[in-house]
Amino acid sequence: MAGDEPQGDAFRPLTDIDRLIHEPARLMILSFLEAVDSADYVFLMRVSGLTWGNLSSHMTKLEEAGYVTVKKEFLNKKPHSMAQLTLQGKQALEAYRLVMKKALEGYSL
């Protein structure tokens, strides 16, 4: 009795897409982190155009999801946050890309 819906449910890949990655700001951040492997908040802010507040909250969410790790240290007596993509984050990003690419192809009936 698996699959309540009669049929055709294989035709909506977007229904359970990863909302955490789907948010544009976060997709940007993850993509950048994938490219550079490690970056500090100042760089991420510059490159993403986010404010400190938004960047901070997005990073917290990504960290809680286990998609990034953030190392906070003091660099010449100033706080400094370094972010890095985790394996889990990389895999989630890949999965997201697959689903999204498929959805962007459109449906040819």
Add this chain to the structure above:
Amino acid sequence: MAGDEPQGDAFRPLTDIDRLIHEPARLMILSFLEAVDSADYVFLMRVSGLTWGNLSSHMTKLEEAGYVTVKKEFLNKKPHSMAQLTLQGKQALEAYRLVMKKALEGYSL
């Protein structure tokens, strides 16, 4: 003085992506409508897996944005809603796809 940001602002296509289309349910609906050119709510509900309530509110938003037109008539004494993608909707969808595809390529620095 155009462009407050020093530079590099060409490197974030996602900042002003169309949020109306970015919503998965709506992207689905628009994609389906593009394929069939015209569909009723029952079909859209089946194919998208949305509830009546959600479909209704999403369609209202799409209509208000001018992305679809909805014609409501009585078919054998029952209400019947037919939706159709507008030119504006088709163009917006195309623009969305371009931005999103670019973003999914990732950033090679």
Add this chain to the structure above:
DNA sequence: ACATCAACTTTGCCACACAAAGCTCTTTGC
């Protein structure tokens, strides 16, 4: 000493996605 700036975090608000309830007709028991 006071203000300012850098690097954040926390709080507050507003929009919005989803669910639950409501609404209007029609059809189906009984």
Add this chain to the structure above:
DNA sequence: GCAAAGAGCTTTGTGTGGCAAAGTTGATGT
């Protein structure tokens, strides 16, 4: 022929969440 059920929606309610504004903490000018 009348009540209950169902089809086809719309409206209301509610919780999540993104963004901005304010707050925090310490170092650095003046």
